[in-house]
Amino acid sequence: VPDEHSPASEKRQRGRPPTRAKPRGHPGLPLELVGGLAPVQRNILMAAHDLLLERGYRALTLEGVALEAGETVGTVKKYFVSKAGLVEMLVDSLAHDTWLKVVATVESLPPGPERIHAYITAMRDVFVETEETLALFNVFPYAMRLPDLRPRLAALYRWYRELVLEKSGILALVPSGIVLTDEEAEALAGVIMAALDGLSLQAALDPEGFDVDAAIDMLDRMVRSAVAV
Amino acid sequence: VPDEHSPASEKRQRGRPPTRAKPRGHPGLPLELVGGLAPVQRNILMAAHDLLLERGYRALTLEGVALEAGETVGTVKKYFVSKAGLVEMLVDSLAHDTWLKVVATVESLPPGPERIHAYITAMRDVFVETEETLALFNVFPYAMRLPDLRPRLAALYRWYRELVLEKSGILALVPSGIVLTDEEAEALAGVIMAALDGLSLQAALDPEGFDVDAAIDMLDRMVRSAVAV
Numbered sequence: 001v002p003d004e005h006s007p008a009s010e011k012r013q014r015g016r017p018p019t020r021a022k023p024r025g026h027p028g029l030p031l032e033l034v035g036g037l038a039p040v041q042r043n044i045l046m047a048a049h050d051l052l053l054e055r056g057y058r059a060l061t062l063e064g065v066a067l068e069a070g071e072t073v074g075t076v077k078k079y080f081v082s083k084a085g086l087v088e089m090l091v092d093s094l095a096h097d098t099w100l101k102v103v104a105t106v107e108s109l110p111p112g113p114e115r116i117h118a119y120i121t122a123m124r125d126v127f128v129e130t131e132e133t134l135a136l137f138n139v140f141p142y143a144m145r146l147p148d149l150r151p152r153l154a155a156l157y158r159w160y161r162e163l164v165l166e167k168s169g170i171l172a173l174v175p176s177g178i179v180l181t182d183e184e185a186e187a188l189a190g191v192i193m194a195a196l197d198g199l200s201l202q203a204a205l206d207p208e209g210f211d212v213d214a215a216i217d218m219l220d221r222m223v224r225s226a227v228a229v
Numbered sequence: 230v231p232d233e234h235s236p237a238s239e240k241r242q243r244g245r246p247p248t249r250a251k252p253r254g255h256p257g258l259p260l261e262l263v264g265g266l267a268p269v270q271r272n273i274l275m276a277a278h279d280l281l282l283e284r285g286y287r288a289l290t291l292e293g294v295a296l297e298a299g300e301t302v303g304t305v306k307k308y309f310v311s312k313a314g315l316v317e318m319l320v321d322s323l324a325h326d327t328w329l330k331v332v333a334t335v336e337s338l339p340p341g342p343e344r345i346h347a348y349i350t351a352m353r354d355v356f357v358e359t360e361e362t363l364a365l366f367n368v369f370p371y372a373m374r375l376p377d378l379r380p381r382l383a384a385l386y387r388w389y390r391e392l393v394l395e396k397s398g399i400l401a402l403v404p405s406g407i408v409l410t411d412e413e414a415e416a417l418a419g420v421i422m423a424a425l426d427g428l429s430l431q432a433a434l435d436p437e438g439f440d441v442d443a444a445i446d447m448l449d450r451m452v453r454s455a456v457a458v
Contacts, residue, residue: 056370058287138370141285144363144433154435183440187447190439194427195420202419204373206383210419211412218416222451 037093041079044069048090052135057142060087088152091139094132095156101126102167111169113224119168120220123196128212133200161189168192170227179227188226195219266322270308273298274322277315281364286371289316317381320368323361324385330355331396340398342453348397349449352425357441362429390418397421399456408456417455424448 037045047069051059062083066073080086105122109115127133143153165171165185173179180188199219203212266274276298280288291312295302309315334351338344356362372382394400394414402408409417428448432441 134373137373140430141367141370144366150434154438157431157434158438183443184447187440187443190428190431190444191424191448191451194431194444195424197430198423198426199419201369201426202386202423205379205386209383209387211416214412214416215419215423218413218455219420222420222455225454226447226451
């Protein structure tokens with residue numbers, strides 16, 4: 001079916017090159033640094049998180065966050081400089097806490113189906129039904145519109161995809177060349193992140209009517225079958 | 230592994246019952262009615278869509294939409310009553326146009342792997358990289374916070390999941406009982422919708438760096454393997 005393949009490969013040129021680049025690491029603050037934040041910084045970020053969730057992105061002003069945190073505007077400015085700085089650090093710190101929990105759960109397992117199962121199951125708890133992800137949904141519309149914020153979120157999602165591959169153990173299965181090519185592994189990481197985001201949305205919109213556990217089970221099964229020889 | 234199964238079945242009680250209910254049909258306006266909207270209504274909805282995309286949910290006032298559409302506020306009120314009425318009709322009409330295009334592409338194919346492939350590929354064009362989906366992302370944060378809007382979006386997503394099963398031909402594969410149970414089919418529909426939403430997000434955040442075609446190929450492959458005997 002040559003007709004099917006030629007437009008697809010033409011389209012692919014617009015996307016990433018077929019060979020996977022070296023892991024880029026965290027686009028902003030290294031994870032260790034987020035973990036080492038001063039209590040006053042953590043307090044301000046928690047206040048920003050609550051404000052974002054309860055009243056949305058527009059309510060996230062330096063003044064509003066200072067009031068919510070019980071700090072002065074001067075203190076908030078000292079640590080985060082601007083609203084943009086605050087938003088960047090906030091999305092970094094949301095990711096940080098989530099991924100640390102996943103690492104603790106799955107990193108000791110050898111790469112393979114069991115580790116993938118443990119990873120997807122852990123992601124359900126730390127990512128799919130959490131306030132952190134709902135907070136992120138408040139940032140997305142602005143990230144799509146604001147030229148300064150969008151590349152920052154794009155970089156965060158590239159890093160998320162790297163982490164998915166590494167923590168799930170899928171990356172360790174790739175070099176054999178039997179299971180997945182580099183390009184397929186990247187695509188799989190995109191689908192996993194996408195499904196987790198989208199399930200988070202459906203669970204938040206319909207907590208009584210949507211069976212998120214059954215959907216996570218199905219995703220787990222689909223990912224394991226995608227890496228099966 | 231009885232330890233694994235007992236908490237899972239406990240959790241599942243919070244979700245949907247294991248047997249799938251009858252298709253509920255569209256939660257609001259029937260598709261035929263959206264298609265039969267008067268030109269003035271379509272004009273107002275297009276203005277609302279543009280406003281939502283360019284300036285966000287808060288800019289979506291009856292006055293703002295009237296100005297954008299070149300209509301009087303009285304006309305907008307006459308057809309849509311309130312902001313809530315306008316938002317509901319808007320999300321219905323976004324879905325309407327999208328699904329009609331998918332129906333035209335795949336409905337003539339017999340249920341099976343080829344139809345699933347055609348369906349997922351069509352969804353890439355009409356759903357993943359479209360302004361309609363980006364417009365919806367502007368509504369989500371408010372749907373999560375506003376008690377009147379949330380159930381409406383929840384109902385819309387239930388209907389989306391029904392449509393996924395029906396239009397992809399997966400629903401027609403279920404009665405045999407060999408391929409998927411009703412519950413698994415529901416879960417699969419949730420994962421497909423979730424992945425499409427999430428891929429839409431990653432493509433919008435990172436149009437140069439994210440290879441959405443490769444991700445759609447991978448999703449297609451994963452869905453086909455999930456229904457394979």
